[in-house]
Amino acid sequence: MSEEDQQHFLDVMMGGLANDDSSVGVYATRPEDYDIFSFYLEPLIREYHKIEGSTKQEHDWNIPVGEYVLTKIDPRLEKVSMRARVARNVKGFNLPPSMDKAERIKFENKMVEVFDSFGIPGKYHSLTPGHKNFISDKEADELRHKHFLFNDMTTDNHLTSSGVASDWPFGRGIWISTDETKMIWIGEEDQLRIISIVQGNDLGQVDKSLHDLLTGIEKSGLQFAEHQTYGVVTTCPTNMGTGKRQSILGKFPNITKQGTDEKKLKDLARSLGLQARGIGGEHSNMDKEGTADISPSARFGVTEAIVTKRLWEGLIKLYDLEKQAGEGGERQNCCIIQ
Numbered sequence: 001m002s003e004e005d006q007q008h009f010l011d012v013m014m015g016g017l018a019n020d021d022s023s024v025g026v027y028a029t030r031p032e033d034y035d036i037f038s039f040y041l042e043p044l045i046r047e048y049h050k051i052e053g054s055t056k057q058e059h060d061w062n063i064p065v066g067e068y069v070l071t072k073i074d075p076r077l078e079k080v081s082m083r084a085r086v087a088r089n090v091k092g093f094n095l096p097p098s099m100d101k102a103e104r105i106k107f108e109n110k111m112v113e114v115f116d117s118f119g120i121p122g123k124y125h126s127l128t129p130g131h132k133n134f135i136s137d138k139e140a141d142e143l144r145h146k147h148f149l150f151n152d153m154t155t156d157n158h159l160t161s162s163g164v165a166s167d168w169p170f171g172r173g174i175w176i177s178t179d180e181t182k183m184i185w186i187g188e189e190d191q192l193r194i195i196s197i198v199q200g201n202d203l204g205q206v207d208k209s210l211h212d213l214l215t216g217i218e219k220s221g222l223q224f225a226e227h228q229t230y231g232v233v234t235t236c237p238t239n240m241g242t243g244k245r246q247s248i249l250g251k252f253p254n255i256t257k258q259g260t261d262e263k264k265l266k267d268l269a270r271s272l273g274l275q276a277r278g279i280g281g282e283h284s285n286m287d288k289e290g291t292a293d294i295s296p297s298a299r300f301g302v303t304e305a306i307v308t309k310r311l312w313e314g315l316i317k318l319y320d321l322e323k324q325a326g327e328g329g330e331r332q333n334c335c336i337i338q
């Protein structure tokens with residue numbers, strides 16, 4: 001390996017070397033890392049995604065609207081906060097761990113041009129000092145409170161030690177559609193996180209909203225970085241494949257014993273192929289009602305449609321366990337996050 005590659009390899013491993021609590025401990029710094037360091041990254045991707053034999057990532061957004069309706073699980077799941085996001089990076093740019101300040105700003109400006117012309121009404125809010133769309137800390141916190149905007153990245157050791165959070169807050173921001181159901185993060189763990197949040201009960205509805213947004217961006221001519229085997233290229237190998245994470249915010253007071261036993265819910269979720277996170281995203285806590293963000297773990301070797309199906313099937317089982325955990329098999333109120 002050349003000296004230059006050795007340095008890049010060290011950069012890839014930096015997040016894990018600096019953080020004992022890392023689960024994967026690896027961030028790609030450039031799309032080509034997945035080929036140059038495949039001897040290291042391929043086994044890791046296979047193990048994480050439990051892939052045996054040869055798998056080539058396929059895409060399928062054919063998600064039935066009207067089929068995965070949460071009120072079929074429980075009529076009280078009427079107004080649930082549903083979220084779906086995909087991670088994307090654009091061809092020709094480094095991945096966030098190795099972007100410098102100038103490249104981050106250049107990327108943000110390129111995206112502002114897309115937002116000005118891609119046809120979905122909305123507004124861009126920038127965290128970059130001096131940007132024409134700059135928002136104050138107070139405004140940024142209001143957007144965080146609504147679960148729209150990502151946190152200050154410098155508070156996360158994994159993001160700082162790997163370089164993902166470098167040059168904060170330059171080149172960072174969020175585009176939000178006028179109806180506040182669609183949003184795009186700029187400059188977080190991936191260059192783009194394309195997101196939809198819908199309050200409702202049909203999982204297909206949030207997928208459709210996300211897919212409309214993604215298609216709109218693709219039509220703008222932006223070309224995403226793709227790998228011939230692993231699908232969309234993402235900074236963290238755990239997101240490779242579809243880059244899709246789909247979740248609902250649900251209340252599980254019985255399983256979590258009023259939020260005092262988060263581990264119980266996390267373990268049960270894991271056994272169902274799901275992940276349970278706290279109310280404010282990864283590494284956050286649940287509240288006294290055991291409110292958790294539930295999403296399927298799989299991103300690679302499954303299609304976008306399968307991710308939704310897995311969430312649906314997992315929720316049927318998880319809500320049944322919640323019911324069983326309650327006194328007399330009764331489930332308390334479940335879902336509305338205001």
Ligand SMILES: Nc1ncnc2c1ncn2[C@@H]1O[C@H](COP(=O)(O)OP(=O)(O)OP(=O)(O)O)[C@@H](O)[C@H]1O
Nearest residue numbers: 081082083147197245247248249279280281282293
């Ligand atoms: N169903 C949901 N409804 C509303 N907000 C949600 C929902 N699920 C997650 N969120 C919010 O989205 C934000 C981002 O969460 P988080 O960082 O865990 O996930 P992510 O964007 O998918 O990225 P990553 O998996 O890389 O951490 C948090 O504020 C979280 O509370």
